Amino acid sequence: MRLSEQYIKNALSLSLEMLSKNDGTIAARVWENVIKAIVAFAQEKSGKDVLAYALAFASFQSEFKAGDYIPIIKETLKVAEKIGIEDKETKELYDKVKGQLSQRSS
Numbered sequence: 001m002r003l004s005e006q007y008i009k010n011a012l013s014l015s016l017e018m019l020s021k022n023d024g025t026i027a028a029r030v031w032e033n034v035i036k037a038i039v040a041f042a043q044e045k046s047g048k049d050v051l052a053y054a055l056a057f058a059s060f061q062s063e064f065k066a067g068d069y070i071p072i073i074k075e076t077l078k079v080a081e082k083i084g085i086e087d088k089e090t091k092e093l094y095d096k097v098k099g100q101l102s103q104r105s106s
Helices: 003-021 024-046 051-058 070-083 088-105
Strands: none
Touching: 003 024, 003 070, 003 088, 024 070, 070 088
């Protein structure tokens, strides 16, 4: 499995946990994995070291409110779509997260 897909799998798994427990306290961990997935994907595509890119993201500071984690999950899904999911288990996680998110929106 590609490194970018491993990170997005972690983010999706944590997103599912947040949705199931209605617990936004792990939002920072979700976002960390999303950023790692983006950096890994950029490196896969460019074949170059993207350390400067990674450092720029690492310096990014955000405060996550426990009740406002839905935008993070939406971004996680967007990143998953962009990097492409090949692994069956990761695709199933993606579908579960997307399904639970759409249930909340209805």
